[in-house]
Amino acid sequence: MPIEILLEFPKEKVHQKGIIGEGTFGKVAKAEAWGLAGIEGPTIVALKTLKDNATGEDRKRLLDELGLLKNIGRHKHILSLVGCCTKTDDVYMLFDYMELGNLQQYLRKSRECIATDYLEAGETSPVLTSGDLIIFAGQVASAMEYLSSKKCVHGDLAARNVMVNGGRICKVTNFGRGSRVHNNAKEGSLRVRWMAPEAIKASEFSTKSDVGHWAS
Structure with a gap:
């Protein structure tokens, strides 16, 4: 169908x-x-x-x-x-529905709780270990590899554009910005601080600019 x-x-x-x-x-x-x-x-x-x-x-x-x-x-x-x-x-x-919100918020919540809740860390605790962070990075990389296979450039890869569910599964969202027209007034507020030079100067987006954006 x-x-x-x-x-x-x-x-x-x-x-x-x-x-x-x-x-x-x-x-x-x-x-x-x-x-x-x-x-x-x-x-x-x-x-x-x-x-x-x-x-x-x-x-x-x-x-x-x-x-x-x-x-x-x-x-x-x-x-x-x-x-x-x-x-x-x-x-x-x-x-x-991703009940834990975006990854940026989740990481900040973990940072706030780490001093008091570390000994009670578990799957439902906001406290994260280095192993958790590696798993999150691997999940995002898996998503980006798939988008690349579909010839899709994200254009604004960041923790705020990754959602987290109750099982601590990360899912990338808000992708495809790199393929949109960037001289549109409503698309004008770009995250210049984290963007690759070629994306800023010529609106050229690629898998390489996505990697640079995430690393920033």
């Missing part, structure tokens, strides 16, 4: 629970998807849709992102698309 048919999910079976984040043109909510992937009952997901004041150009950008995600497919260390709705004016995308 075409991937579009497999991913389309009825809007009436999705119930939003509350906003958990916002971006340049979109917002993300925690939601329940009833009957997703043939599972009885609700599945907790992250729902991405447009902000209330979104423009027609914002809608186009969301649809472009949706098309990219469909082409990328699924990988265990990429925050992959699990469903979408394009049959109504309110386009939305469904993703795995």
Whole structure:
């Protein structure tokens, strides 16, 4: 079956629970998807849709992102698309829900707790060991290798763009920026401090610039 048919999910079976984040043109909510992937009952997901004041150009950008995600497919260390709705004016995308937030926040929380909680460290503790950090790096590398095989350049690889779930599984998100038009006013706020020189000067992005960005 075409991937579009497999991913389309009825809007009436999705119930939003509350906003958990916002971006340049979109917002993300925690939601329940009833009957997703043939599972009885609700599945907790992250729902991405447009902000209330979104423009027609914002809608186009969301649809472009949706098309990219469909082409990328699924990988265990990429925050992959699990469903979408394009049959109504309110386009939305469904993703795995990552309850521990982004890796940057998780690392900072671990740093704050390390002095008091180290002796109680475990899988559910925010305290991390050097072994945990190596595992995280390996998971991100696995995701980036997969994106490279799909001819996709991330363009903004950073801990804030890696999500973590309850099992401490990392998933890369917000990829494909390197393939977008960077003279667009809404794309103008680039993280220049961590970018490769060729990306800053000529908007040239590659797997090498991704590696340099992450290392910074």
